[in-house]
Amino acid sequence: MASLIWYFYFRVANMASNAVLSEAPRALSAKYVGSFAYLTVKDRLPTILTKVIDTIHRNRNQFFEEYGEEGVQAEKRAISFLSKLRNELQTDKPIVALADNAPDADSWNQYLQKQQALMDQGGPASWFRSPWLYVECYLYRRMWEALLLNPPISGFDIFKEAKTQAYFESQQAVMAICTHLHDLVEGIGKLVEPQLCEEFLKLLQVSLWGNRCDLSISAGKENSQKSSPIDSLEDLKPFILVDDSNMVWSVLMKSKVLGGESQGRVDFILDNAGFELVTDLVLADFLVSSGLAREIHFHGKSMPWFVSDTTREDFEWTIKQMSGANHGWTCWSGTRWQQYLSAGVWSYHDHPFWTLPHEFCHMATEAPDLHALLQGAKLIFFKGDLNYRKLTGDRAWDYSVTFRRALRGFDPAPLCSLRTLKADVQVGLQPGQGEELTAREADWMTSGKYAVVQFLCPHKEQ
Ligand SMILES: O=P(O)(O)OC[C@H]1O[C@](O)(CO)[C@@H](O)[C@@H]1O
Numbered sequence: 001m002a003s004l005i006w007y008f009y010f011r012v013a014n015m016a017s018n019a020v021l022s023e024a025p026r027a028l029s030a031k032y033v034g035s036f037a038y039l040t041v042k043d044r045l046p047t048i049l050t051k052v053i054d055t056i057h058r059n060r061n062q063f064f065e066e067y068g069e070e071g072v073q074a075e076k077r078a079i080s081f082l083s084k085l086r087n088e089l090q091t092d093k094p095i096v097a098l099a100d101n102a103p104d105a106d107s108w109n110q111y112l113q114k115q116q117a118l119m120d121q122g123g124p125a126s127w128f129r130s131p132w133l134y135v136e137c138y139l140y141r142r143m144w145e146a147l148l149l150n151p152p153i154s155g156f157d158i159f160k161e162a163k164t165q166a167y168f169e170s171q172q173a174v175m176a177i178c179t180h181l182h183d184l185v186e187g188i189g190k191l192v193e194p195q196l197c198e199e200f201l202k203l204l205q206v207s208l209w210g211n212r213c214d215l216s217i218s219a220g221k222e223n224s225q226k227s228s229p230i231d232s233l234e235d236l237k238p239f240i241l242v243d244d245s246n247m248v249w250s251v252l253m254k255s256k257v258l259g260g261e262s263q264g265r266v267d268f269i270l271d272n273a274g275f276e277l278v279t280d281l282v283l284a285d286f287l288v289s290s291g292l293a294r295e296i297h298f299h300g301k302s303m304p305w306f307v308s309d310t311t312r313e314d315f316e317w318t319i320k321q322m323s324g325a326n327h328g329w330t331c332w333s334g335t336r337w338q339q340y341l342s343a344g345v346w347s348y349h350d351h352p353f354w355t356l357p358h359e360f361c362h363m364a365t366e367a368p369d370l371h372a373l374l375q376g377a378k379l380i381f382f383k384g385d386l387n388y389r390k391l392t393g394d395r396a397w398d399y400s401v402t403f404r405r406a407l408r409g410f411d412p413a414p415l416c417s418l419r420t421l422k423a424d425v426q427v428g429l430q431p432g433q434g435e436e437l438t439a440r441e442a443d444w445m446t447s448g449k450y451a452v453v454q455f456l457c458p459h460k461e462q
């Protein structure tokens, strides 16, 4: 009898905690006039679209050289598609279904149906009335559609120029970080645990601040890293609002100590190409060469995304550029990373889920294969702001709500978000901390000046 009572007690307690997990505040949206979402949809997104139109137009000669008159006609059609899209956005027209036949089109169109059903007071899903996360992702998917529908220029990456330029403008910093990596790897066998931890924390912070360099926040304007990243770490520390780095270190050490040499796999959910990607690769190299990880999976985007996000082409291009660089240690790093890739120690993955608009708490149902893959990792790094928005559902959470609560049951493996703040969602702060920051600096959540290192351990491992 007593055990039956306990059974029901636990069932009810469990149901109650699941109910709490599924409750969530409203989604951020441009319908809140004056909010960052509103300003983004009103100003930044049309600016990005205008730049894209300009880029395609400037490449007209290249299209002609490659495809002749057919290329020029495709360029004209793509531009008129994008101009129409900009008009739809600026005049808050209904969101329309995708018309291309790419494999993800059905998922997008089903998602539109769901958004439609969620509209309060009826009316169609639209740019200024639907959730910001959805419409912003949808915009990038429509930009891709503009090219998909217009062969032979369908493979053109509208953001390639901006990404390439950002990479070349960060050369000083790339050389500095590669030199640092080389010196570190050379003496790595002699480091005792506290020293190894210290070096890990440095590279973790370099990868964290590398996230400042994205191009969508600056609407495509130059935003690259010029100075040596290691030198500025001490000065930047006060701007890390939550720092769970020590917990991340413990997870890495746990499996190393248990098995002597590490057996584990670490996954990077990548964000931006350019300097940020180089910092992620340097951190990944350190994990492998110190024996903290045996294998690394990198996850990137399967289409041009949020201006600076890494695609497979960017990933391969960066490593190739580096292995052909004039600077010795940059070349050394690139060559070494190519070897990791050929040996299967590193691998690149681009699941379509990363370019769908879902909150990550829906990954288990929307992309069970990806969720199962992530469960095999001993640690997952989620880089950047957009991943943070998807982790937390891009919702108006109180600042002091726990990271776990905001993730609403998403915990495939121990995970760590490395993010500089560029959108107005933030959780896991001390009571009063967010309010104090707001009183001091109105734009603290969107300026990229602050950062967080937030960690979550799965329930079952606690
Ligand atoms: O590259 P990141 O860090 O994901 O930043 C992109 C972010 O910048 C923004 O464009 C700023 O609003 C967001 O849309 C997005 O969350």
Ligand SMILES: [Mn+2]
Pocket: 214, 216, 271, 272, 306, 308, 309, 384, 386
């Ligand atoms: Mn990005």
